[in-house]
Amino acid sequence: MPTAAPVLSAHTPRESGSPAALAGIRVLDFTRLIAGPYGTMLLADLGADVIKVENPLTGDDARGLKPPSLGGESSLYIWTNRNKRSIAIDLRLPQGQELAQELAAHADVVVENFSTGVMEKLNLSYDTLRACNPRLIYCSVSAFGRQGAFAHRPGYDPVVQAETGFLSMNGFPDQDPVRAGPSVIDISTGMMTSNAILAALMARERHGIGQYVEVTMFDDAIALTGQYGMNYLMTGEDQQRPGNGSNTAEPVGLFPTTNGPLYLTCANDRNFQKLVLEVLERPELAQDERFRTNAGRMMHRKELHEVLRGHFRERGREEWLKRGHECGVPMGLVRTIREAFDSDEMRERRLLSKIPHPTAGEVPNIAPPFHFSETPIVNPVAAPLLGEHTDRILTELLQASKDRLAGLKAAGVFGDRS
Template sequence: MLEQLESDFPEHQPRPAGAPQALAGIKVVDFTHFIAGPFPTMILADMGADVIKIEAPGRGDDFRQYPPVHPELAQGAPFLWSNRNKRSVALDLKTPEGLEVARALVASADVVVENFSTGVMERFGLDYESCRKANPELVYCSMSAYGREGAFADRLGFDPIAQAESGFVSMNGYADRQGVRALSPVMDISTAMMAANAILGALVARERTGRGQAVEVALFDNAVLMTGYATLQHVFSGAEPQRHGNTSPDTCPSGVFEAQDGSFYINCGNNKIFQRLMTQVLERPDVAADPAYASGRERSQRRELLFALLGEAFAKQPWSHWQSRMRAAGVPCGQVRSVGEAIRSPEARERRLVTRIPHPQVGWVPNMALPIRYSRTPIADPVAAPTVGQHTQEVLREALGYDEQRFAALARAGAFGPPAERHEPAGTPA
């Protein structure tokens, strides 16, 4: 496991020494789990915020066990992907002492983020109304499936459910079969990005007004947004979006074609691109000049005939031939790749999207960069996701001023879980 890291991926290049960070000095207390909650707090951590992840002693975030799990890390690749640059504090919120520590951390925080089921934070006394009494400047982001209020507040939701109920599934796949979900958790990731944006906006508002606020982002709301402009197309026309496979209902020709040695996608988004495709790439000025192909609507009506013409031409040469010609002509195109091919591609290497970063237990672990580039406040250097409770003592000393005596008393009271459940890496305070 991970044997090919050094040969496949470059080492991460550190940020310039002494460069400022966009969110330096911002403290985030993170009560999240799975994807939609931890991913926005990781974005904030990458921007320089101090993110303190509160986890149950022993087991921690259930997402740690999503496969494949590295035997030495005791966490899976998905957790590693979504929890870098955080510090983990293990607290048993079911004990008065553990809850007391959590409330003290919240009182010292700039931001709280949670994505528990509706009602859980209220039962702990960690809901927004309770927290803002001790910390009026707090930005409190609550993430849920269908909102925290109303008839559906009790409903649980996961990414594929949101894909299905939002109409997203109905739009994807082929017309002769059921719609299909996206395997990538697109709703979780996009909800997380929306939450990060919302938190940043609330922090800017706080700078201007001196007041914090509650922020809410619902998975279902975001999923409806992710159906794109199809929603308003439906409102205008009354028609439901149809499944078109790899083709487009709006532009033609757009779809997957076969070169001699593999598949590629082209997207002729307007008439000028189609003209360049036919004249400069395929050297078919006769087709470019044919009134039957003059507009996207007319080309869509003759899609089968046009695709047959293109397919016959593309099959005569390898992808490298067509790629160079289309790039020169300004025709958007791309090779159809597997995930493994994509992350090892020249484009991914050029952008340094996947690198390797040092890890004290296994030598190296992979890291996937955020698609954000700051010129003045570069993203923080990545530190691998923590073990459960790895930073408990460090954080409580630093943030709350606890000494050894106080820490020992909390430990005896079970605030950090029974002693057998506390997983302390060798040489690292729990």
């Protein structure tokens, strides 16, 4: 069946004259792919001037991950690099390294997620850069940390999911574990990165000091094992993946209706009583000794699910959902990405828009997941073309003359950029 991208409205601009939370903060961004760029994009959304330093030949590795693409740019790159400026520098050349050092002297934050040891080889280590900028906040993002036996191990999101036990908690207990589809470790590591940098900026504001900050995907994924990790520490028992259910509460899971499944979560006895009395109108279930408490429901989950499935199959999911929402029972439709992005909730939250792009004309935009009454997020600007702002940045920050720019270009510092 032919498909077409959804029609999006133009972004509604922020209130004119409102300050931005991070206005005046400059971030020198050496990151690529997802975890680092997502974190620096959140800072850019808050008003930081994020300067993305890229290889002049290939740029961020994410640029090459196609299809899909618009205007020659991959969806992954467009997704994680909003509100940034791009400068193309060949960091293998001494002149390129010197240029990056000069830019770092004008930065509040440096963020990198190269393999361990690369920044040292490029003469851009924390020790090197803080010598000329003591108030610098320098954040390293890696898979397993910069020190110790695993510092040189490469790591991508699915590998870290596997190594930390996160993957083992996804899927059904009688089948192989399943990775989370979206890059949740990369995304959450990016969120942790922005959190850590914001804390370091606050510390500098209060104590006048710069510092080295480290965020690792392994540590982040361990945090995301949530209660399952704590369950193991408290009991010594390995944890079993719950499929679509729960290891802590019942009833939780998918329940078929006449026209598709619902997802139901009853996290306590009060939710269960509302479900059986007000939604299903089955008072006998409220009095059944097997189901009156969560402990009883956990012990008799198979029987409970069989009973509930029989009742849910009597009507359509929209009717059940309406009843559940009216009674305050947590339940929802099981949607595809298309259904979720076309939903009333998405329109109500105004998360989607379109913004101008220099080669594609327009690209979709997904708003960040936070809102501020007095310092609203900045108006979104599409991810930059490779090296789009090179001359402007060097002229603005370093007062580079035309002769210097011409000399750097002749030396190949900007690659083959015309």
